[in-house]
Each structure stands twice: as C-alpha cells, then as structure tokens.
Amino acid sequence: MHMCFLWSAQLILEAVEVFENIKRMVTVAAIVALASQIYINLFVSDFKISFGIIMFPVLLYLFESINPSQTGLLAAIFVYMLRIGIFALNNGDYMSAVDSYFPETFFYVAYGMLYHLMNDANSVLRMKRLFINLVICDFFSNLIELYIRINWELLEPKFEIAGWLMLVAVGRALAVCAIIVALKYYRLLVLKQNHEERYRKLLWIISQLKTEMYWMEKNMDNIENVMSNAYSLFGKISSEKDRDSWAEISVNIAKDVHEIKKEYGLIFRGVEEIIENKLNDPGMNLKDIIKILKDSMLTEARMKGHKLTLEFHHESNFYTEKHYQLMSILRNLIVNAMEAIDSAGNGKIVFNQRESETEQVFSVTDNGCGISAEDIAHIYSAGFSTKIDYDTGQINRGLGLCLVKEIVEKQLMGRIDVDSKEGQGTVFKVSIPKNILEVGSN
Structure with missing residues (x-):
C-alpha cells in the first residue's frame, strides 16, 4: 500500500512536470513569434534577420528545463503561422506567403536541435563557451535556411x-550574452538589496533577543533559589523540624514563583512583539x-556525514508572508x-508540493528506517524520540514534530x-488552506 502510494505520487508529479514544460515551451514559442516581427531583409528577398532569434x-537559457529541439519546432510553427496571418491581413490573401515564409521554419528547427546537441542541460555553461555555441548555432541555422530558400550554388560571391x-551570428550571440549577463546582474542586485535589508533586521532582532536572554538568565538564578528553598522546606517537613518557619518559607517560595512568572510574562511579550513587528518584512516565493x-x-x-540525495519538486510558485512558519515546518520534516x-547508507529524501482548489499540500518522503506502529501514536509528543546516537549516548530532543504539529x-x-512502514520509509504530508498561506487568495 505504501509503495503503491509512492508510485502513484511519482507518476502524478512526472505528469505535472511534463504539463509545466509544455506550458513553458508554448510561452517561449509565442514570445519568439512576436519578437520575430522585428526584422531586416538581407541578401535575398524574404531572408529576414529577426529579433526573435535573439529572444x-x-x-532557452532561462527556461533550462524545456527541450530545445521541441521548443525550436514549436517556435517555427508559431512564427510561420503568425507571418502568414499578418501577411493575409495586410494583403488579402495568404497563398503567396505560404512558400515564401516556409524556409524560415528550418532556421528555428535547426537552431533548436544544434542548441540541444551543444549545450548539456546538466552542465553550467561559462559565458565564453555559451558565446561560441550560439555563434555556431546561428551561423549554420542561417546557412540551412538560405540553402532551402535558394540553391547555394546560385549565390555569388x-x-x-x-x-x-x-x-550576423557573432553580433546576435553578443547581444544574447549581453542580455543574459544583464539579467544575472539585475537579479544579483535585487537579491543583494533584499539580503542586506533582511540582515539589518536580523541584527536588530538578535540585539533585542539578547536583552531578553539576560532576563532569562537572571530568572534561572531565581529558579535555583526556589528549588533550594522548596527542597529545604521538604526536608524540614519530612523531619518535622522548625514548624514555625514552614509558613514563612512557603510564602517566600510563592512570592518568588510569582516574580518569576511575572518576569517570564514580560519576556514572552517582548519576544512576541519582536516576532510580530520586527519580522513583519515582505514575504517570499516558494521557489x-x-x-x-x-x-x-x-x-x-x-x-x-549523511550520504543522501535531496530532491525538490513544486507545482506552483506562490507568494506567502508565512515564510518563517513554512520554512520551520519543512526544515523540521527534512531534518527528521x-x-x-542511516548515515552510512545512500538515502533519498523527496519534497513535493502540489495544490488543490483550496489547499497547498506539501510532502516529505524518505527511504529511511520508518516508524513502528506502536510509535506512530507518540511521534508528536514533546520529548518523544526514537533517535539515539549510540556512539555518544545522546538522545534527540524530540521537539521537531511537536513543533511542526503546533505550527x-x-x-x-x-x-x-x-x-x-518500518524498514521502508516514511511520508509526512502537510495540508494548509490557501487563504491562510497565500497572499491575496481570499
């Protein structure tokens, strides 16, 4: 049953990923088709050097998950149909445009295939290598189109x-690289500004939390005094000594506990104010x-020292201001x-996100030791843990899942x-209403 659930979930995720890639390819093809309407004629009639091939x-570089060959074919169809449509609107017929614009489709198909062959999707391309590849793709794709449009033997010189x-290929490759570099620097600039702002807030928060920690340390001394007095009172009561002092000691203990409670109330309100006000910064996208x-x-x-594979799959990229809570939930589930x-084994952890009409659903799946049937009922209890480091004797605090459930x-x-399932693995699934987690989804 457990394995069937995992297999079904994997199939659904693969189908979702395929659908998302199709949407991206259609989007890219549509943008390229629109950009292709900006062009100049060169060499022969209807041989166009367009802005579409810069886009x-x-x-393709930005949407690295899509298939370049398939996207090139789709872009060729979109460009071809758009050119014929615009020609028909301007001239009243389309038959003369069918043959005239058809050779251009070979350019996009050839470019997509060459790009696919020369640029490994799993490698991080340096700009120099990318530039050379773009020049080669552009040059030979133009050459193929020109050959299809008019026999190369007839061209002189x-x-x-x-x-x-x-x-032309060098010029367009330079333009493409310049746009990519500009986009990278812009993104880095935005990230840097966001990180600097968050860092300033973090420093301010830490300084305030340090103040609250001084109060907590002071109260630790008070708690020690209360424990000492309580133990002293217990000893006197047990031995029935100094009966006259019992009432006074009891009152002092009650006063000390009241003071500790009052100061911890102040600390709690101080920390709560920090969290509510100082952490009230802009939210984040799921990505x-x-x-x-x-x-x-x-x-x-x-x-x-864990040897593991960590995979993340997400269906959407919603924006949330509950990013601290969501990060805490997911981090504790992944740590769990x-x-x-087993640190010596090759484990695998898979995070998945999907959405229903009303909920965002997150799951964390592992192929670890699993949880026994008798332990499942207690996993959310504070302090409960089945994880023991037998080398050091240290026991996990067991607060992670308790905290997750609380949040x-x-x-x-x-x-x-x-x-x-014990010995096979575990799946934790968290479902959160969209109107709570997302911004503007009421």
Missing part, C-alpha cells in the same frame, strides 16, 4: 555571403524558500527524514498526516 536562446552570415532550504539542508547533511536515514494546526489552521 530564442535567451529564453559565396565567401562574402558566408562572412556576412558569420558577422526562493526551496532554494534556501535545499542549500542549508545539503550543507547540514555534509556536516553530519535525515535522522531516519501547522494552531498557527496555519492545517493538518499533518503520516504514512510509514
């Missing part, structure tokens, strides 16, 4: 035309939350999954479910 590689094609989470979890796994995986159910009005 095409830029979008060949070397001069080839030189012009190479010049940014996932990136931070993935980087930090991989770092933590390396530090603890990491602790369930999910009481702060976000959601629910948490678990499906686990």
Whole structure:
C-alpha cells in the first residue's frame, strides 16, 4: 500500500512536470513569434534577420528545463503561422506567403536541435563557451535556411555571403550574452538589496533577543533559589523540624514563583512583539524558500556525514508572508527524514508540493528506517524520540514534530498526516488552506 502510494505520487508529479514544460515551451514559442516581427531583409528577398532569434536562446537559457529541439519546432510553427496571418491581413490573401515564409521554419528547427546537441542541460555553461555555441548555432541555422530558400550554388560571391552570415551570428550571440549577463546582474542586485535589508533586521532582532536572554538568565538564578528553598522546606517537613518557619518559607517560595512568572510574562511579550513587528518584512516565493532550504539542508547533511540525495519538486510558485512558519515546518520534516536515514547508507529524501482548489499540500518522503506502529501514536509528543546516537549516548530532543504539529494546526489552521512502514520509509504530508498561506487568495 505504501509503495503503491509512492508510485502513484511519482507518476502524478512526472505528469505535472511534463504539463509545466509544455506550458513553458508554448510561452517561449509565442514570445519568439512576436519578437520575430522585428526584422531586416538581407541578401535575398524574404531572408529576414529577426529579433526573435535573439529572444530564442535567451529564453532557452532561462527556461533550462524545456527541450530545445521541441521548443525550436514549436517556435517555427508559431512564427510561420503568425507571418502568414499578418501577411493575409495586410494583403488579402495568404497563398503567396505560404512558400515564401516556409524556409524560415528550418532556421528555428535547426537552431533548436544544434542548441540541444551543444549545450548539456546538466552542465553550467561559462559565458565564453555559451558565446561560441550560439555563434555556431546561428551561423549554420542561417546557412540551412538560405540553402532551402535558394540553391547555394546560385549565390555569388559565396565567401562574402558566408562572412556576412558569420558577422550576423557573432553580433546576435553578443547581444544574447549581453542580455543574459544583464539579467544575472539585475537579479544579483535585487537579491543583494533584499539580503542586506533582511540582515539589518536580523541584527536588530538578535540585539533585542539578547536583552531578553539576560532576563532569562537572571530568572534561572531565581529558579535555583526556589528549588533550594522548596527542597529545604521538604526536608524540614519530612523531619518535622522548625514548624514555625514552614509558613514563612512557603510564602517566600510563592512570592518568588510569582516574580518569576511575572518576569517570564514580560519576556514572552517582548519576544512576541519582536516576532510580530520586527519580522513583519515582505514575504517570499516558494521557489526562493526551496532554494534556501535545499542549500542549508545539503550543507547540514555534509556536516553530519549523511550520504543522501535531496530532491525538490513544486507545482506552483506562490507568494506567502508565512515564510518563517513554512520554512520551520519543512526544515523540521527534512531534518527528521535525515535522522531516519542511516548515515552510512545512500538515502533519498523527496519534497513535493502540489495544490488543490483550496489547499497547498506539501510532502516529505524518505527511504529511511520508518516508524513502528506502536510509535506512530507518540511521534508528536514533546520529548518523544526514537533517535539515539549510540556512539555518544545522546538522545534527540524530540521537539521537531511537536513543533511542526503546533505550527501547522494552531498557527496555519492545517493538518499533518503520516504514512510509514518500518524498514521502508516514511511520508509526512502537510495540508494548509490557501487563504491562510497565500497572499491575496481570499
């Protein structure tokens, strides 16, 4: 049953990913088709050098998950149909445009295939290599279109035309690289500004929390005094000594407890004010939350010596101002999954996000040791833990899942479910109403 659930979930996620890629390819093809209407004629009639081919590689670079060959074919169809449609609107017929614009489709198909072959989707391209690849893609795609449009043997002078094609290819490749670099620097600038603002807030928060910690340390001394007096009173009562002092000691203990309670109330209100006011900064997109989470979890796994694969899949990229709560939930679930995986083994943790009409649903799946049937009923209890480091004797605090349940159910009005099979793995699923988690979804 558990394996069937995992298999079904994987199939759904793969189908969702395919659908998302199709949407991206259609979007890229539509943008390229619109941009292709900005062009100049060169060499022969209807041989157009368009802005669309500058946008095409830029979008392929940005949407790295899409298939370049398939997107090139789709872009060719979109460009071809749009050119014929515009020609028909301007001239009243379309038959003369059918043959005239058809060779241009070979350019986009060839470009997409060459880009696909030369640019490995799993490698991080340096700008120099990307530039060379773009020049080659552009030059040979133009050459193929020109050959289809008019026999190469009829073109004179060949070397001069080839030189012009190479010049055009270099120029457009430079333009593409310039746009990509500009987009990168713009994104870095925005991220830097956001990080600086968050860092300033974090420093201010820490300074205020430090003040509250001084009060907590002071109260620790008071608690020690209360414990000492209470134990002293217990000794006197047990031995029935100094009966006259029992009442006075009891009153002093009650006064001290009252003072501790009062000061902890002040501390709580101070921390609550910090959280409500100082953390009231702009929210985050799910994609940014996932990136931070993935980087930090991989770092933590390396530090603890865990050999594992961490996968993240998301169906949407909603914006939320509950990013602190969501980050805390997901981090604790992933840490819990990491602790369930043998550090010497090759574990796998998969995070998935999907949405229904009313809820955002998150799941964290691991192939760890699983949870026994008798333990599942207690996993959300504070202090309960099945994780023991037998080398050091240290026991996990067991607060993670208790905290997750508290945040999910009481702060976000959601629910948490678990499906686990001992020796095979565990799936935690968290469902949170959209109108609570998302901004502007009422």
